[in-house]
Amino acid sequence: MAYRGGSALAGLLSILSALGRVTYRNLRKLGSLAGNNFFLFVFLLLGQSGGFLQVVLGLLLLFPFSSDPLRSIPSERLQQWPLTPRIALALRLASVWFSPVAWITVGLIIWTKSLQFAAAFVGISALFYALSSLFTWVPARAPRLNILAHVPDFGGPIGGLVRKNARELLSILDPYAGLVLTLSATVYRFASSKPEPDAFMILSMLVALTLSTYALCLFGLDTASGFARYHLFPLRGWQILLAKDVAFLAVLLILVAPLHLLAGLAAGLMALTVGHHASVRYRVPQTHWRFTGGAPLTSGLLQAFLMFSAGTLVARTSAWVLLPCVAMFAGSLWYFGKELDRSAE
DSSP: OOOOHHHHHHHHHHHHHHHHHHHHHHHHHHHHGGGGGHHIIIIIIIGGGGHHHHHHHHHHHHHHHOOOGGGGHHHHTTSSSSOOHHHHHHHHHHHHHGGGHHHHHHHHHHHHHOHHHHHHHHHHHHHHHHHHHHHHHHHHOOGOOOOOOOOOOOSTTTTTHHHHHHHHTSSSSSHHHHHHHHHHHHHHHHSSSSHHHHHHHHHHHHHHHHHHHHHHHHTTTTTTHHHHHHTSSSHHHHHHHHHHHHHHHHHHHHHHHSHHHHHHHHHHHHHHHHHHHHHOOOOOOTTSSSSOOOOOOHHHEEEEEEHHHHHHHHHHHOOGGGHHHHHHHHHHHHHHHHHHHHHOO
16 A cells, blocks of 8 residues: 555655665765775875876776665665655655765766766766666676676685685775776787886786785675684684685786786785784774775785885896795784684684
8 A cells, every 4th residue: 555645755754764874874884995005095195196096996986886875775675665656756866866976966067067077977977887787687687697606616625715705805896996907007018119117017016005905804704603604614724814815816916917927926925914914803894896994004004015115126126035925924824824713712
């Protein structure tokens, strides 16, 4: 039975109130960007010279920004309000203003005084909305086309965990920022008549930086019950951490292979060396299809310093510099693996 009169309005207001709370919670989750290493590097260190990298981050943020606000409310909840067609239409129109895209569009009109520029932004947002809808629809309707389902099993006693961790890593936005950088650098390599050699070394370390915050939150996508389940496996703490590390390095090496493989590997090893400490001692929950964030700032600064130092030394001196990098990584893996074991006792 449909709502009528005041009951219909009350139902509409109840849904809008719930939608407002959900939108507020989603925006708070985006606040984790303040603790993302790549975000801080782009906006605090590069300043105006980081225009291209700022565009990369802005485009990736359009995925969560462009989502339909009504999707935040489960369909079974909406069905509990049997609204009339008129009220349902009012709900659809009102929900538009719960989207950050609407607020940004109004801000662009006021700031630029250009309807054409604002319309272009809306068009790009609509494209990203269509893409995000496609990514949601395809796995549900055609599971074989779900990319995450095709991550291979690495085999061995930790192979299943490596596969699970790789799928988790590919369900956040960080590696896709790295992918955009890799594709852009590949185009530059072939399109430029005289590409700058050091550019690929620097870009490989920047790609590693896009993943580095995840290295500080290796258990961030595990639920409390999932984390407790690790201790039921016949595995040592270092093996559990290694399963996270192998997934991280596998994704990283694929991204930096067209750039500077050894510099990217050295940076990745340093990211994990520091990341073990923060991951084991400070479990910071993360959200799928968002950038990771919220890790300790001091850990991020130390991580970035070691990453760029190791990557630069490997690229400009000798590949033998990888040996101390591997030794530091192994020591960190052993020490914090023991600490992970102690936390289960």
